[in-house]
Amino acid sequence: MGKATIGDVAARAGVSKSTVSQYLNKRYQHMGQETRTKIEEAIEALDYRPNVLARGLKQKRTGSVGVIVANIMHRLSTEICRGIEDYCQEQNISVILCNSDEDGEKEKKYTEMLQAKQVDGIILLPTGKNGPLYESLAEQGYPILFMDRRVNNVKADTIVVDNRKAVTRAVEHLASLGHRSIVLATGPLTISTRTERTEGFRAAMRELGLDDGSGNIINAEISSLKDRLGKRFEEPEAPTALIAGNDLVLLEALAFVKEQGLRVPADLALVAFDNIPFAHLLTPTLTTINQPSLEMGRKAAERLITRIRSEEAPEAAEFVFECELVVRESSGQAR
Amino acid sequence: MGKATIGDVAARAGVSKSTVSQYLNKRYQHMGQETRTKIEEAIEALDYRPNVLARGLKQKRTGSVGVIVANIMHRLSTEICRGIEDYCQEQNISVILCNSDEDGEKEKKYTEMLQAKQVDGIILLPTGKNGPLYESLAEQGYPILFMDRRVNNVKADTIVVDNRKAVTRAVEHLASLGHRSIVLATGPLTISTRTERTEGFRAAMRELGLDDGSGNIINAEISSLKDRLGKRFEEPEAPTALIAGNDLVLLEALAFVKEQGLRVPADLALVAFDNIPFAHLLTPTLTTINQPSLEMGRKAAERLITRIRSEEAPEAAEFVFECELVVRESSGQAR
DNA sequence: TCGGTTTACTAAATCGGTTTACTTCAAGAG
DNA sequence: CTCTTGAAGTAAACCGATTTAGTAAACCGA
Numbered sequence: 001m002g003k004a005t006i007g008d009v010a011a012r013a014g015v016s017k018s019t020v021s022q023y024l025n026k027r028y029q030h031m032g033q034e035t036r037t038k039i040e041e042a043i044e045a046l047d048y049r050p051n052v053l054a055r056g057l058k059q060k061r062t063g064s065v066g067v068i069v070a071n072i073m074h075r076l077s078t079e080i081c082r083g084i085e086d087y088c089q090e091q092n093i094s095v096i097l098c099n100s101d102e103d104g105e106k107e108k109k110y111t112e113m114l115q116a117k118q119v120d121g122i123i124l125l126p127t128g129k130n131g132p133l134y135e136s137l138a139e140q141g142y143p144i145l146f147m148d149r150r151v152n153n154v155k156a157d158t159i160v161v162d163n164r165k166a167v168t169r170a171v172e173h174l175a176s177l178g179h180r181s182i183v184l185a186t187g188p189l190t191i192s193t194r195t196e197r198t199e200g201f202r203a204a205m206r207e208l209g210l211d212d213g214s215g216n217i218i219n220a221e222i223s224s225l226k227d228r229l230g231k232r233f234e235e236p237e238a239p240t241a242l243i244a245g246n247d248l249v250l251l252e253a254l255a256f257v258k259e260q261g262l263r264v265p266a267d268l269a270l271v272a273f274d275n276i277p278f279a280h281l282l283t284p285t286l287t288t289i290n291q292p293s294l295e296m297g298r299k300a301a302e303r304l305i306t307r308i309r310s311e312e313a314p315e316a317a318e319f320v321f322e323c324e325l326v327v328r329e330s331s332g333q334a335r
Numbered sequence: 336m337g338k339a340t341i342g343d344v345a346a347r348a349g350v351s352k353s354t355v356s357q358y359l360n361k362r363y364q365h366m367g368q369e370t371r372t373k374i375e376e377a378i379e380a381l382d383y384r385p386n387v388l389a390r391g392l393k394q395k396r397t398g399s400v401g402v403i404v405a406n407i408m409h410r411l412s413t414e415i416c417r418g419i420e421d422y423c424q425e426q427n428i429s430v431i432l433c434n435s436d437e438d439g440e441k442e443k444k445y446t447e448m449l450q451a452k453q454v455d456g457i458i459l460l461p462t463g464k465n466g467p468l469y470e471s472l473a474e475q476g477y478p479i480l481f482m483d484r485r486v487n488n489v490k491a492d493t494i495v496v497d498n499r500k501a502v503t504r505a506v507e508h509l510a511s512l513g514h515r516s517i518v519l520a521t522g523p524l525t526i527s528t529r530t531e532r533t534e535g536f537r538a539a540m541r542e543l544g545l546d547d548g549s550g551n552i553i554n555a556e557i558s559s560l561k562d563r564l565g566k567r568f569e570e571p572e573a574p575t576a577l578i579a580g581n582d583l584v585l586l587e588a589l590a591f592v593k594e595q596g597l598r599v600p601a602d603l604a605l606v607a608f609d610n611i612p613f614a615h616l617l618t619p620t621l622t623t624i625n626q627p628s629l630e631m632g633r634k635a636a637e638r639l640i641t642r643i644r645s646e647e648a649p650e651a652a653e654f655v656f657e658c659e660l661v662v663r664e665s666s667g668q669a670r
Numbered sequence: 671t672c673g674g675t676t677t678a679c680t681a682a683a684t685c686g687g688t689t690t691a692c693t694t695c696a697a698g699a700g
Numbered sequence: 701c702t703c704t705t706g707a708a709g710t711a712a713a714c715c716g717a718t719t720t721a722g723t724a725a726a727c728c729g730a
Contacts, residue, residue, distance in 0.1 A: 005686055016710045021688055030708050052451045053392045054686035058715045062388065064431070064452070072420065078413050085407065085434050089441070094448060096399070097432040099420050106424070113429060116387045117399070254616055276613075281589050283618035340716055351680045356718055365678055389716035392685045 066114035083297020104129030164200030178334035186245030265332030284329035418632020439464030499535030521580030600667030619664035
């Protein structure tokens with residue numbers, strides 16, 4: 001037997017579809033207690049469950065949001081997703097998860113797909129490669145929220161961390177241990193996270209009277225990172241400390257350290273962005289810059305859903321979270 | 336302006352909705368080239384995108400599948416999700432992600448929600464706490480697929496790894512290094528993964544003429560694991576090797592090792608299930624039993640989608656993947 | 671030039687709900 | 701006894717697509 005419909009329930013309860021619909025939506029004002037009971041029984045007997053497609057078609061709300069992340073395999077993305085999921089679960093909203101793979105085309109395809117699916121809103125960890133798309137979404141008044149990375153010229157809610165402050169703290173921490181030649185390594189400057197960290201780094205170094213020349217800033221593709229590090233170490237004033245811009249950079253840095261037989265922190269102190277799991281189990285344990293990813297995810301979902309439910313779209317806002325510097329063994333005294 | 340509908344397109348192209356619908360579904364047989372062009376133009380001009388809710392309502396297919404995992408934060412779950420997502424992306428299917436949190440109630444709520452959403456099928460990493468639910472889904476002929484954990488008495492596709500063989504290899508490996516007192520530590524025996532590993536362990540130990548008594552098997556809640564380990568180490572024939580049943584157990588084991596000041600592998604050799612990230616960066620590097628999680632995820636999606644698309648449901652099948660023992664430093668020679 | 675095909679297209683029903691506007695009936699007011 | 705009002709409920713339109721059954725016009729052979 002096919003699934004029961006509202007019509008079946010109505011027939012069995014001996015009332016009209018309209019009344020059943022009222023019941024389903026908990027509008028009991030115009031309904032006798034008796035009718036209510038009959039409907040309840042019919043629903044129970046038929047194991048009826050409303051078709052949310054049909055409902056969504058009429059109501060123009062589907063109770064689902066889309067999330068597009070660059071890559072769910074990154075720890076940060078996973079944690080953000082979990083935060084989003086947690087909140088949505090409480091609110092009975094379902095989450096459609098998409099991986100853009102840092103590919104602008106996929107990102108575009110996905111936003112279109114999500115809109116076709118009539119999701120009520122989208123949370124985007126943007127690739128940054130679809131400026132016009134972001135703008136048009138925001139202008140349409142479509143509920144959209146950006147995370148982790150800022151996009152320019154787009155009036156939409158944004159949730160990020162204070163990258164400048166985070167990197168400043170890391171630099172100050174290392175400087176306080178006597179480090180003077182500190183290197184920052186990140187991927188190419190294609191997204192706000194990296195540019196902000198780079199700028200923050202430059203400013204902090206200058207502030208402390210340390211070399212702020214570009215020699216200590218490495219913005220390179222992961223694949224050429226070890227090369228670049230190798231070259232830097234051959235130059236005068238070899239680095240005594242390194243800040244890794246994310247988990248992938250850290251992996252390369254650790255591989256470099258291993259190959260060169262460097263000792264941490266004696267030869268090179270290490271600080272890494274991202275909530276590296278096992279940071280406390282590595283030898284030496286690793287100093288990290290943690291992001292409150294779960295809370296950020298929760299906040300994102302909360303903000304988006306509030307926006308969806310409120311009649312008028314509130315002014316676009318930016319929420320800035322603080323990172324936490326967790327000092328462990330890898331950032332030790334300079335020689 | 337509200338979004339354009341098929342009616343708007345039809346009006347603008349000067350044809351009927353039916354014709355536009357034919358066009359959308361690429362049934363050009365009964366359509367003049369001229370009409371086709373006009374429709375194309377209208378769609379372009381109005382930036383029309385079909386409403387998949389409406390389509391799904393009529394067609395009874397939504398092009399989306401649900402995935403319920405116990406906890407996305409587990410590395411294994413994340414990887415499985417990624418595999419599923421990859422395949423679905425290729426097939427233009429969207430993925431609704433749910434976290435059951437090992438909570439039977441949530442799992443139930445989610446399956447109901449997914450069915451209400453008319454998803455075409457469900458991939459479940461079951462909590463194991465909803466036997467009747469699993470059965471009824473399978474009996475209804477609803478496309479459902481179980482992963483990672485087997486469920487009894489349910490005729491449905493299942494994707495698992497060969498846990499017995501995996502644990503046997505690990506035991507043999509350790510035995511070949513001279514270890515005679517090997518301990519297996521897992522969580523409580525509530526799911527097939529753990530019981531299979533435990534049984535496989537027992538069999539392998541017996542096969543090798545080693546102590547197969549239950550003294551070397553610890554099935555305990557994570558919270559009491561360190562206690563149990565401590566007690567076992569006070570008994571005669573202290574363990575020289577430990578197999579950790581998953582990543583959480585490993586964390587406890589490592590904490591225990593640290594507290595007790597044990598040296599790995601000199602005092603205790605370690606082997607851990609799951610694709611622990613950083614396994615190759617820990618000191619010593621960690622021997623792991625890797626699961627082909629990405630392929631398993633892909634396979635799951637492929638199988639489910641094939642089943643959805645085929646008219647008749649194929650016979651339920653079980654797909655068993657092999658684990659890979661990756662030997663690193665933590666499993667060294669016994670004293 | 672007439673009946674039969676083919677081609678190109680359309681009207682209307684349908685999917686399963688929600689919502690609006692209306693009806694019916696009983697009780698209370700005057 | 702009539703009029704108003706409120707309670708309880710319903711018929712029908714609607715959401716935006718697909719699909720079925722059918723039609724109008726062109727073409728074609730005899």
